[in-house]
Amino acid sequence: MSVSVSKDYIFEGSNCFRIRIMLSILSGKPIMIVKIRVREEEPGLLESEVSFLKLIVKSTNGSTFIIDETGTQVTFKPGLLHGGHIEHDCGLQKSISYFLQPLIILAPFCKVPIEATLTGITNDQLDVSIDALRQSTIPLVSKLISVWEKTDIELTVVSRGMPPNGGGKVFFKCPIRNTIKPINLLKPGKIKRIRGLALATRVAPNIANRMIDAAKGLLLKFIPDVYIHSDHLKGKNSGNSPGFGLSLVAETNEGIHFTGEAYSNPSGSDKGPSLPEDVAQEAVFCLFEEIYRGGCVSSINQSLVCLYMALGQPDVSKVEFGPLSPFTVQLLKHMRQILQIAFKLEVKDKSEEDERDEDLRKGSEKIMATCVGIGFSNLSKTII
Missing domain, CATH: 3.30.360.20 (RNA 3'-terminal phosphate cyclase, insert domain)
Incomplete structure (x- = not known):
């Protein structure tokens, strides 16, 4: 199978692997990633990255990927997000959260509500834990996609799995939506x-x-x-x-x-x-x-909010962030390249009180992010 990929969508290196795959699915544009860890002792894709690709194939209809013989080049052709019942073994190299974070972002755009059972490591020192996602990300997604019934969206830890041998099991389900409303989060509160x-x-x-x-x-x-x-x-x-x-x-x-x-x-x-x-x-x-x-979004949820702002209806979204995480910065760069959307980022004006405590507050500047959504619509959503 040969896939034609525009030179604008050929990327180098292993960084931002999940970001590139997610944006490829949402934009419908095939991508190619080359020179993956070519200078390292063990070049090529990691087991966790191959496993992530397999999960994406299970979650979509028509997605395919080709890995060359050396493992240092992968071509990904996106299909349509489908959802439904999914079971996946995430392995022991990365925690379940590594796989679940992109799945949470993509879930509202599936054809049918997703019901995923993932096994592996639930809590470790490397990735965000399932508990952080359950306590912070799920309430935020519920708010952004207007979930009225708590039972419609769920993240349940069936069993725990600590490294190195795992053994954990997690169940996730999420409703589908046709569009995302503009987002305005400007008051963090106390x-x-x-x-x-x-x-x-x-x-x-x-x-x-x-x-x-x-x-x-x-x-x-x-x-x-x-x-x-x-x-x-x-x-x-x-x-x-x-x-x-x-x-x-x-x-x-x-x-x-x-x-x-x-x-x-x-x-x-x-x-x-x-x-x-x-x-x-x-x-x-x-x-x-x-x-x-500070800000109105925890650092683990910055990328989710930025992506939903970009995919929202063609109206202005405005969110106050704390200092942007490196992952979020890379997401913004890739969204500009793949989705052709740019954010306006402004450092929020400091009050007189802030200026008096400038030394204390150094490194905690608030970023006001503004963008106009591209009006992304879930074409796969079943019309009832």
Whole structure:
């Protein structure tokens, strides 16, 4: 099979792999990625990237990809987003979130509502955890695509899977939409409460309690409404490896969610065993950093909001972000190249109070992002 690819859609290197595949599907334009890790000891695509391509093929109708003999070049021809029942083993190289984040973004544009069951690693130190997606991303998607019934969109952890051997299982479902409405998120609000989940699998039950006590000792100095619930799993729901961690979410009075999390070193790691108190402190500090960055969108959801702004109806969308993450910056560059849409980015004017505390606030500049949507329509949506 030969696929004709325009020279404008030939990319080099392994960076932004998922971004390129997502934008290829949404634009309907075939892409080619060349020179993938050609200078590394093990050149070519990783197992996780091949697995991601297989998941995309399962989620669409007509998508195909060709990998050359060396594995350093891949040609992807997009099909139509279909959805439906999907089962996929994500392997042990990357966590389930690596696969689930793009799936969450694409899900509303499927032909039929997606119901995906993914297995692998649910919580690790490399990728966003399933809990962060469940506590922050899912409520945001519900708001942006106007989900009225909570049962219509769901992200459930059936069983936990910690590295290195995984064993986790996650179920995700999402309704479909014809179009995305313009987005306006301009008021982050003030933190009103903090919730959390201390999880422990195949370790002593008091590990979770030690993390809760350590985290509360820091959080209660700033806000009284703190509740962290423990989740100690054993048996078939605890996966194949021991581990523990803490996931925190801070909610503002405007319904904005900021997340922070930390997890123990994998079993057999060169770093040695982790202490529950250290993991709790790291999670709290990560949450503080997210709150300090500010804006109306947590850093893990910036790319989702930017993409929905671009795909929205042909009207003005305006969102206040904190400092943009490297992933978001690359997404904006690729959207300009593939979707031919550009964002207007302005540093928000500082107030007199901000100027007095300029040294304290350095590095937390707020970005006002504005764009006019391209009016993307879900042509695959079944008309009822």
